[in-house]
Amino acid sequence: MTGAPLRGIGVGGGTASGPVARMAPPPALPAPREVAAGELPAETAAARAALTAVAEDLGRRAAAADGEAADVLTALGMMAADPALADSAEAHVRQGQDAPHALTEAFAGFAATLRAAGGYFAERVPDLEDLRDRAVAHTLGLPMPGLPDPGHPYVLVAADLAPADTALLDPARVLALVTEEGGPTSHTAILAKILGLPAVVACPEAASLADxxxxxxxxxxxxxxxDPSPGQVADAAAREERRRHAAAASSGPGRTADGHPVRLMVNLGAPHELAAAAKADSEGVGLFRTxxxxxxxxxxxxxxEQREAYRQVFEAFAGRRVVVRTLDAGADKPLPFATAADEPNPALGVRGLRTAVRHPGLLDTQLAAVAEAARSTGADVWVMAPMVSVPAEARAFAERARAHGLPTVGAMVEVPAAALRAGQLAEVCDFLSIGTNDLAQYAFAADRMLGSLAELLDPWQPALLELVRQTAEAGAAHGRPVGVxxxxxxxxxxxxxxxxxGVTSLSAAPGCLPAVRAALATRTLEECRTLAGLALAAPDAVAARTAVAEAAGGTV
Structure with missing residues (x-):
């Protein structure tokens, strides 16, 4: 008999059914053994050979991939090939440890350093743990961890997914993703959206699902x-077919059923994304990460160099709007020439627009390059500042950007203080753009990379939606568009x-836009307002999502 469903955070739309195939657990370390002096050369060679094998395996996989997958695998291979890692493992062998334990200790030391650094560096710890598991498996004569291959399509279930696995995930074989850990901004979540796979993350009870x-x-x-019933599977399949048909049939500008415009745009953050983003049926770029x-x-x-990079993007989106976010350095994107290495809490330090106070030349050079590229292409370029906290920052940025010849200037609302003073921001800016990922992180004092706090970072959280409402209403009062x-x-x-x-534009991965466009076409603006009221009145994210889904009648 079918029981209650397991709950997590939905990050990939739609539904899928199939048998579970679990990621193999990491190799278990055998009991440690003391290495005799005569064994030291062999154990050292085994540890170094394991790291070399991992690096070469990732290199082969990178050569067989392309785009972002190749970049991810290449970066991981470079980490495995780092001589300092091999030297650390050898040092542990000399202290009497066998190769598997020496490798484990070497990786642990590097991971501790990255955790202490925080931000972008701390996000690399799961990468190190994946490399450790692969190296240890090699020394034990076991297959390297990787995706299962049961010989048929399956629902992939894992504690979490390592970049080396997600980079080569085949959507023709993997029907859906379920992870016990992770969060709405994890690489698993992002991948699911890019591939169009149904996915649920931060679902700890998924540990009970057997192969x-x-x-x-x-x-x-x-x-x-x-163990869904045949009827439940059939109903879900019918809904999914309707959803896919509606998404495929949708085209053109975003509109509600009664014609209220909602501009649909793409996010863009790397050169290899440009071709696919430009081909998407969108109204431009809502977030160009530089x-x-x-x-x-x-x-x-x-x-x-900057001018040429911007020119390529502006030309690819000729006739459409491009919203450029100026450099968002700091926190998860430390730069040796812009951010301090000794900040105890980088997420609350000098990041985003704040770096312009310390290094004003960085911002001026970027604004000049954007303005020149815009003039030479005739593009409709808007520019916005990240991590604005108070109106004075927005005013100073707007004056600076306009002085460079950029007429349309905005501020990102990623800090609760900015949302609470959105009206004053709108007085000095031409538009506002809400970054819900950071806004949730700061509103709930929850590290966006910490899987155990993923529930707080769910974008359905009513408190987060309240900040969105305040910002949108402030923008409307001043005649300013407000995007997410x-x-x-x-x-x-x-x-x-x-x-x-009250949000007037939505910007997402290109593959997400058809479903969003189709959903908007099913509801009038007044119906959307009613659904918004239900979400705001809910006690938590799960209740908000459930209430809206029930009111929408399962047609989305």
């Missing part, structure tokens, strides 16, 4: 139903709520 168990995954409701020009280098890019460019914009059901709250 082969039939499950029904609802990425909209955030539920996983074990950090790719600055990362992994010792000095800032010059004006000419965080992960919340990719959820078709939540898009109805955001529209009802």
């Amino acid at each position: 082969g168990t039939p499950v029904l995954v609802d990425g909209t409701a955030g539920t996983v139903l074990a 950090e790719f020009l600055y990362l992994d280098r010792a000095s800032a890019p010059g004006a000419e 460019c965080g992960e919340a914009a990719a959820d078709p059901l939540l898009a109805l709520v955001l529209t009802g709250l």
Whole structure:
């Protein structure tokens, strides 16, 4: 008999059913043994050989991939090949440890350093843990961890997914994703949206799902139903077919059923994303992240390099709007030439627009490059500042951008203080853009990378939606458009709520737009406002999502 569904956070829309295939657990370490002096060379060689094997395996996989998958795998291979890691493992062998334990200790030391650094560096700890498991498996003569291969399509269930696995995930074989850990902004969640897979993350009860168990995954409701009845599977399949048909049939500008416009735009953050983003049926770029020009280098890019990068994007979106976010350095994107290495809490430190106070030349060079690229292409370029906290910052940024010849200037609302003073921001800016990922992090004092707090970061949280409402109403009062460019914009059901709250544009991954467009076309603006009221009145995120889904009648 079918029991109650397991609950998590839905991050990939739609539904799918199939048998569970679990990721293999990491290799278990055998009991430690003391290494005799005569064995030291062999154990050292085994540890180094394991790291070399992992690096070479990732290199082969990178060569067989392309785009972002190749970049991820190449970066992981470089981490495994780091000589300092091999030297650390050898040092532990010399202290009498065998190769598997020496590798484990070496990786633990590097992971501790990254955790202490926080931000972007702390996010790399799961990568190290994955590399550790692969290296240890090699020394034990076991297969390297990886995706299961049961010989048929399956629902992938795991504690979490490592980048090396997600980079090569085949959507023709994987029907849906379910993870015990992770959160709405994890790489698993982002991948699910890019691939269009139903996914549920932060579902700890998924640990009880055994291989082969039939499950029904609802990425909209955030539920996983074990042993569903044939009728439940058939009903879900029919809903999914209707959803896919509606999404495929939708095109053109975003509109509610009664014609209220909701501009639908794409997010863009790396050159390899440009072709697919430009081909998408969108009204432009709602968030052009420019950090790719600055990362992994010792000095800032010059004006000419920036101008050329911006020109390529502006030309690809000729006739459409492009909203450029200026450099958002700090916290998860530390830069040696812009951010301090000794900040005890980088997420609350000098990041985003605040770096312009310490390094004003960075912002001026970027604004000049954006303005020149806009003039040479005739593009409709808007520019906005990240991490604005008080109206004075917005005013100073607006004056600076306009002085460079950029007429349309906005501020991102990612800090609760900015939402609470959105009216004053709107007085000095031409538009506002809400980054729901950071806004949730700061509103709930919850690290967005900490899986155990994923429930607080659910974009359906009523308190977060209240901040969105206040911002949208303040924008409307001053005749300013207010967009959402965080992960919340990719959820078709939540898009109805955001529209009802007064949001005027939504920006998401290109593959998410058809479903959002189709959902908007099913409801009038007044109906969206009613759904928004239900979400705001709910006690928590689960209740908000449930109430809206029931009121929407399962048509989204």
